[in-house]
Amino acid sequence: MCNLYKQHAKHYLAVDCIIFGFDQDELKLLLIKRNFEPHKGKWSLMGGFVEQNESMDAAALRVLESLTGLKDIYLEQLYTYGDINRDAEVRVISTAYFALIKTADFDETALNHPAKWFSLAEMPELIFDHNVMVDKALRRLNRKSKSQPIGFELLPDKFTIPQLQALYEAIWMQELDKRNFRKKILATGVLKKLDEKEKESSKKGAFFYQFDTENYNSLIDEGYVFEL
Amino acid sequence: MCNLYKQHAKHYLAVDCIIFGFDQDELKLLLIKRNFEPHKGKWSLMGGFVEQNESMDAAALRVLESLTGLKDIYLEQLYTYGDINRDAEVRVISTAYFALIKTADFDETALNHPAKWFSLAEMPELIFDHNVMVDKALRRLNRKSKSQPIGFELLPDKFTIPQLQALYEAIWMQELDKRNFRKKILATGVLKKLDEKEKESSKKGAFFYQFDTENYNSLIDEGYVFEL
DNA sequence: CCAAAAGTGTTGAATATACACCCATGC
């Protein structure tokens, strides 16, 4: 190691995960109740420290898996919070990640932590600057869902168009016209209609669709840009 | 300090600045020639370590000021690069910031460092993952310039519409129709026309405009969103 | 007087929005 480095400070580095889910036509956030100090008993994002031989992305994935038991989660780095006093006791710099999970894959009973899904309306106050992180994640999700097909990460493999519409209504916090929505989403060409119907939420039943990954990839190769 | 923290690794944390300028109808990047090891003699982004009592934003500002002598620079955090081997010798995690500077304010002769403006076309290979950072910064600038009035940060206080158009053409890497451009930019309502003309680049002269900060702020208060 | 850049409007195409009725089925 050359001396150049040694004169500089080293820092604790953490990752915090904003975990979104979608259930009951609502966008939800998975929060944990801290069973350790500081701030024991308060709600917070799930986080963890970045260790020596671990990339930040790997740390975020580890944290996510340790909480949810899931791998293959959509994960995206959001922002790094490095104010001196963001954590009152010791300086910790934290990189926020946001994750989208399919709540259907999620086994709430198998959790290692006391965690709970909160709808946005009933979200409690969080420790440190976690509320700021959540706000930023919401804005990112809102914006990005318009130009990337990430909404599908929040739905099961098979979903109906009314479900998809409810999802986007929740993300964008606005009601959408169902005819226009269907027109637009089908026009993207990334949906594959199945023969099967979902019969839980209506007598008539709604056709299932799948995100058509292959078609999406070949469209992308042709220079297509997804847009809603 | 509670013991919870002590078991975790500490890391060197750096900031690297992608510094954009605009000159001669081209988007430019300010790079430094490293006069220290490792990679002495190669080109790189300007960077520095985050010290103990310094927020990351403050570190980025310090680095920028030490290079350019300028304060009050548009600065935005871009992304944090935390792969284990991004820096070959010692693990350093680096948060990239991108800065927009008005090249007119910039006194190249007063630099403390051997630095040089590069147009994008002639940009050299950079150390570590700096080229990746630059790519990401370009995409961010491209996208963000469409929904925020940040382009003006690259121009002098007074500018002409043809200059502004050349700027957006450089950022978006596409030619624009001058009638449509003028129509669109004036329609935003954020430009204030001055009586004065710029006479360097044409016989006829082009009227100077200024970004109308007050009007922009009051428009924002009314819920207006800037869009190009 | 002419070269060089500034400035100016209109038209057609494409896109977005608004809106109301029939369908299928379980109860």
Next chain:
DNA sequence: GCATGGGTGTATATTCAACACTTTTGG
């Protein structure tokens, strides 16, 4: 047979894209 949510098309308004000529003035 009726209540419930699924599914469909059209007309209008708005936005975007294409396009050519006149103006000014320094040399």
